[in-house]
Amino acid sequence: MTTILYVKSSILGEHSATNAIVDALHAHWAQKHAGASHVVRNLGTEGLPHLDMGTLGAMRSESAEQQATAAAGQKALQELLSADTLVLAAPMYNFGIPSGLKAWLDHVIHPGKTFQYGANGPEGLLKGKKAILVLATGGAYSEGPAKAMDFVEPYLRTVLGFIGITDITVVRAEALAMGDAGAASKAKALETVRAL
Numbered sequence: 001m002t003t004i005l006y007v008k009s010s011i012l013g014e015h016s017a018t019n020a021i022v023d024a025l026h027a028h029w030a031q032k033h034a035g036a037s038h039v040v041r042n043l044g045t046e047g048l049p050h051l052d053m054g055t056l057g058a059m060r061s062e063s064a065e066q067q068a069t070a071a072a073g074q075k076a077l078q079e080l081l082s083a084d085t086l087v088l089a090a091p092m093y094n095f096g097i098p099s100g101l102k103a104w105l106d107h108v109i110h111p112g113k114t115f116q117y118g119a120n121g122p123e124g125l126l127k128g129k130k131a132i133l134v135l136a137t138g139g140a141y142s143e144g145p146a147k148a149m150d151f152v153e154p155y156l157r158t159v160l161g162f163i164g165i166t167d168i169t170v171v172r173a174e175a176l177a178m179g180d181a182g183a184a185s186k187a188k189a190l191e192t193v194r195a196l
């Protein structure tokens, strides 16, 4: 069965642009791909704890808290491994991704599971998966001088590429703090996902 994993990372709940766009895509695909499994992980409401040395070694740890963190990370990893398509939402926070999304990436970018090093260097192990990136920004970064300040899209393309996901579609709502331009950009992003 096809599995679609929707990962949200906004802290703004019902006020979030990325959540609204992901929800619209989810509603559309629930109809279009009715036979698929649709899995939602909301890092804004149910985030993963940051990795620390104890968590990395939790298999041998006596700490119930560290074991619980490691188990939560393993569950997130399994969700990603099981997905055929990843819908990954990333609001821009201070020019980069939300810390909750970074914590999720730290758990799922896992040697031997999602990448490995060989004689020719690193190799991503998640080949064949597709990703839809849903991005939102208060300013406008898709072109012009501010483009160089966007550390969200290049970073996510890099980390997803590292684990073997190179079939990436970007849906961007931008200028959201800039009045009518933002409203139009969000409307266009909603229209785009409803046509996917």
Ligand SMILES: Cc1cc2nc3c(=O)[nH]c(=O)nc-3n(C[C@H](O)[C@H](O)[C@H](O)COP(=O)(O)O)c2cc1C
Pocket: 010, 011, 012, 015, 016, 017, 018, 019, 090, 091, 092, 093, 094, 095, 096, 136, 137, 138, 139, 140, 176
């Ligand atoms: C903590 C925080 C930091 C932000 N930093 C930036 C920024 O660096 N650049 C920008 O254009 N917008 C910034 N914004 C605005 C968000 O990118 C914008 O509100 C976007 O809609 C967030 O996506 P969301 O609505 O899905 O949460 C920031 C918002 C927050 C809450």
